[in-house]
Amino acid sequence: xxxxxxxxxxxxxxxxxxxxxxxxxxxxxxxxxxxxxxxxxxxxxxxxxxxxxxxxxxxxxxxxxxxxxxxxxxxxxxxxxxxxxxxxxxxxxxxxxxxxxxxxxxxxxxxxxxxxxxxxxxxxxxxxxxxxxxxxxxxxxxxxxxxxxxxxxxxxxxxxxxxxxxxxxxxxxxxxxxxxxxxxxxxxxxxxxxxxxxxxxxxxxxxxxxxxxxxxxxxxxxxxxxxxxxxxxxxxxxxxxxxxxxxxxxxxxxxxxxxxxxxxxxxxxxxxxxxxxxxxxxxxxxxxxxxxxxxxxxxxxxxxxxxxxxxxxxxxxxxxxxxxxxxxxxxxxxxxxxxxxxxxxxxxxxxxxxxxxxxxxxxxxxxxxxxxxxxxxxxxxxxxxxxxxxxxxxxxxxxxxxxxxxxxxxxxxxxxxxxxxxxxxxxxxxxxxxxxxxxxxxxxxxxxxxxxxxxxxxxxxxxxxxxxxxxxxxxxxxxxxxxxxxxxxxxxxxxxxxxxxxxxxxxxxxxxxxxxxxxxxxxxxxxxxxxxxxxxxxxxxxxxxxxxxxxxxxxxxxxxxxxxxxxxxx
Amino acid sequence: xxxxxxxxxxxxxxxxxxxxxxxxxxxxxxxxxxxxxxxxxxxxxxxx
Numbered sequence: 320x321x322x323x324x325x326x327x328x329x330x331x332x333x334x335x336x337x338x339x340x341x342x343x344x345x346x347x348x349x350x351x352x353x354x355x356x357x358x359x360x361x362x363x364x365x366x367x368x369x370x371x372x373x374x375x376x377x378x379x380x381x382x383x384x385x386x387x388x389x390x391x392x393x394x395x396x397x398x399x400x401x402x403x404x405x406x407x408x409x410x411x412x413x414x415x416x417x418x419x420x421x422x423x424x425x426x427x428x429x430x431x432x433x434x435x436x437x438x439x440x441x442x443x444x445x446x447x448x449x450x451x452x453x454x455x456x457x458x459x460x461x462x463x464x465x466x467x468x469x470x471x472x473x474x475x476x477x478x479x480x481x482x483x484x485x486x487x488x489x490x491x492x493x494x495x496x497x498x499x500x501x502x503x504x505x506x507x508x509x510x511x512x513x514x515x516x517x518x519x520x521x522x523x524x525x526x527x528x529x530x531x532x533x534x535x536x537x538x539x540x541x542x543x544x545x546x547x548x549x550x551x552x553x554x555x556x557x558x559x560x561x562x563x564x565x566x567x568x569x570x571x572x573x574x575x576x577x578x579x580x581x582x583x584x585x586x587x588x589x590x591x592x593x594x595x596x597x598x599x600x601x602x603x604x605x606x607x608x609x610x611x612x613x614x615x616x617x618x619x620x621x622x623x624x625x626x627x628x629x630x631x632x633x634x635x636x637x638x639x640x641x642x643x644x645x646x647x648x649x650x651x652x653x654x655x656x657x658x659x660x661x662x663x664x665x666x667x668x669x670x671x672x673x674x675x676x677x678x679x680x681x682x683x684x685x686x687x688x689x690x691x692x693x694x695x696x697x698x699x700x701x702x703x704x705x706x707x708x709x710x711x712x713x714x715x716x717x718x719x720x721x722x723x724x725x726x727x728x729x730x731x732x733x734x735x736x737x738x739x740x741x742x743x744x745x746x747x748x749x750x751x752x753x754x755x756x757x758x759x760x761x762x763x764x765x766x767x768x769x770x771x772x773x774x775x776x777x778x779x780x781x782x783x784x785x786x787x788x789x790x791x792x793x794x795x796x797x798x799x800x801x802x803x804x805x806x807x808x809x810x811x812x813x814x815x816x817x818x819x820x821x822x823x824x825x826x827x828x829x830x831x832x833x834x835x836x837x838x839x840x841x842x843x844x845x846x847x848x849x850x851x852x853x854x855x856x857x858x859x860x861x862x863x864x865x866x867x868x869x870x871x872x873x874x875x876x877x878x879x880x881x882x883x884x885x886x887x888x889x
Numbered sequence: 890x891x892x893x894x895x896x897x898x899x900x901x902x903x904x905x906x907x908x909x910x911x912x913x914x915x916x917x918x919x920x921x922x923x924x925x926x927x928x929x930x931x932x933x934x935x936x937x
Contacts, residue, residue, distance in 0.1 A: 552904070552905065552907075552932070552933045553932075559934045560934065567932075567934050568936060570929075570931065571908050571910075571929075571934065572936075574910050574913055574929050575908075575910055575913055575914075575915065576913050587913070765936040766936075767935075768936050775915055776914065776915075802935075803935050870913055871913060871914070
């Protein structure tokens with residue numbers, strides 16, 4: 320394996336052997352270590368000293384189902400701390416098959432210059448990309464796949480990243496013409512834009528797999544892992560995740576009163592039925608779209624959809640729960656077609672739908688348009704792509720929008736907007752939002768799937784639950800696994816150990832895996848500490864401690880002392 | 890009447906029930922079902 324260093328200041332690319340300290344790291348774990356070792360934690364996230372890292376997980380390239388996610392990281396302009404966001408598509412597996420442990424993008428190109436990084440099986444080069452400047456992610460991806468082949472992988476930013484907006488995402492293509500995979504959170508698209516890097520195009524690797532240290536051990540473990548996913552009642556072919564996608568939880572989250580609605584002013588939406596996964600499936604099948612599609616080759620869960628309009632014309636590659644929550648109920652919209660169009664526009668501009676949905680809701684609360692007014696909301700979002708002053712405010716996310724428009728009810732932690740679970744009715748997620756080094760991020764430790772262990776409305780047990788979930792999330796994000804694939808490796812961590820040992824031959828025991836997972840969090844927390852982030856920066860917004868949330872009239876009442884103690888037993 | 894009685898009434902397999910709520914509050918099979926309440930059964934699912 321090797322590291323690819325890309326210096327945007329000198330326009331040089333270089334290959335180097337993986338340093339010993341980085342060898343047994345991948346994905347999120349590698350990003351955390353690299354940031355701590357190589358960048359000044361107090362640096363300007365959009366300056367030359369920050370680095371943008373693309374890193375496949377430890378299981379990438381071996382053919383483990385759901386394990387091809389690409390981790391993208393850097394210091395976040397939104398949170399001021401460590402950030403890892405990951406996306407499906409083909410980039411993770413492709414980089415691993417090329418023997419690339421990580422791409423590290425350093426320095427900064429001259430202002431106004433845009434570059435493309437082209438990677439083939441034995442070389443990498445920076446090319447001028449003036450022709451791509453100003454294009455959205457769809458057009459950029461299509462143009463580069465025309466140039467490098469339909470089987471090439473394209474990683475790109477849209478206009479939002481070029482404008483350095485803090486809600487900017489990074490798009491990753493999937494098999495052939497598949498789109499809509501985004502490393503969305505934390506404004507990493509702006510970091511990519513700040514480097515002057517518009518896109519990365521990677522040729523399809525010649526090899527079909529990576530070398531295996533113990534092929535039999537690996538294949539047995541990988542086969543068992545896949546079979547357990549297929550047998551899982553949530554994830555298999557008759558499971559809600561496969562049939563209805565991530566939107567399968569809309570009804571349940573609404574019922575427990577945690578569905579963000581009208582800028583997080585209530586936890587249930589009267590038209591939630593129209594947003595449910597069951598309805599989405601009916602609509603898509605009726606219109607001859609697709610359900611049960613994949614974001615990564617070989618995924619056995621297949622929770623995506625291909626959302627089409629009433630005439631069967633494609634709108635967006637997949638419509639997912641978080642987008643439905645933040646750009647549906649949170650904006651007072653009950654028509655999935657409207658949400659799908661907003662999703663398409665965000666994808667094309669290269670915007671995080673969570674951050675942008677939260678920012679738009681704040682704009683609505685400020686009176687810029689009415690909740691539920693599709694036409695006006697679409698017009699507001701269009702301004703982001705056009706780069707108007709108002710568009711740039713919204714594109715910079717919830718906190719900026721709240722500050723500019725004088726709105727105090729801003730659902731954000733560490734500068735990052737909350738995802739689709741109001742923490743007043745799902746307090747375990749509130750603990751994660753208020754303690755994760757990643758800021759308000761459901762993928763850092765989502766308590767929704769753990770309802771039976773802890774009462775979502777209660778305080779007791781939330782601290783322990785959140786820590787357990789955050790440790791698991793660190794493992795998933797570092798191995799490249801989809802978070803939905805967690806049940807088999809939680810039930811039997813030896814499976815994960817065997818897959819890692821089968822590929823790498825490190826001879827890990829379960830204790831080594833546990834230490835590895837915890838070290839990810841320790842490293843990230845240390846980076847944030849050195850960046851000057853204190854406990855006060857992680858707090859849940861004050862209004863959520865004071866303003867009861869219907870229908871349970873609950874507030875977020877987990878004491879600060881509990882939050883501060885989450886990592887005591889890390 | 891408890892939740893399990895209602896599940897049996899509708900011939901629901903307890904193994905296929907992932908979440909139960911009574912008036913929006915997480916509940917379990919052995920909880921009492923008050924008259925006039927809203928009882929919901931959801932299949933096993935993951936947050937995402």
